[in-house]
Amino acid sequence: MYYILDASAFIGGFEPKNSFNFTVSEITEEIRDIKSKIVFNEALKEGNLFIKEPDLKSIKNLELAISTSGDILRLSFPDKKLLSLAIDFKSSGKNVKVLTDDYSMQNVLKILNIPYESVLTEGINGVYNWKKTCEGCKREFPDNYEFDDCEVCGSEVFKRRIITKK
Ligand SMILES: [Zn+2]
Known part of the structure; x- marks a missing residue:
């Protein structure tokens, strides 16, 4: 299973423990609290997390696929990159799951038929x-x-x- 993580995965306390975790470069700017930053940087250093850029063509395809969904207006550019990365993995035959607490992301993932999971649990504010x-x-x-x-x-x-x- 390949995991694609958005900022909320780190804020929610997810700690990458193997080498199948991916995100995009913009996420570094979304993670602001010290503890999550430390986990993020450690994971990168230890080779448990990789920053990967999606195929630009996938971003275009994504925008086409969800152009009729209202969610496209609520997605930031980093969100679209994460979703496109998920599409890249899926179309190359990999099992992929997106870890995100963002409802617009989850809605689009439903449309794309890509599995996702929430990270934030009760008790973490x-x-x-x-x-x-x-x-x-x-x-x-x-x-x-x-x-x-x-x-x-x-x-x-x-x-x-x-x-x-x-
Ligand atoms: Zn400017």
Whole structure:
């Protein structure tokens, strides 16, 4: 089984123990609390976690596949990359499971017929927040920023998920 982890998997306390765990590079920015960061970096160092980029074609295919689902609007670029990675694995015949607590992700995974599992269990208080962030220069904007494009570099502004432990 190949596991694909989003930030919530680390925030929820999942610790990769074998070498079949994958994520995408953007996740490093979503993990903000120290404990999860340590687990994440240790797993990378010990070879229990790999950062892998999906095939760009898969991202296009994903967007096509879910274009009629409202969830596409709620997915960030890193979310789409994670889902695309899952599609890559599945289409190369691997058994894959996505670990995520994000409902939009789970909905899309249902549509794609890819198994998933929640990580956050009762007793762990994960606090979800959103921050409007430029995809290009990574500048962050206040919630009331009203444009879809970055005023500095013109790239797309998306809502980045930030999760912290209480
Ligand atoms: Zn920008």
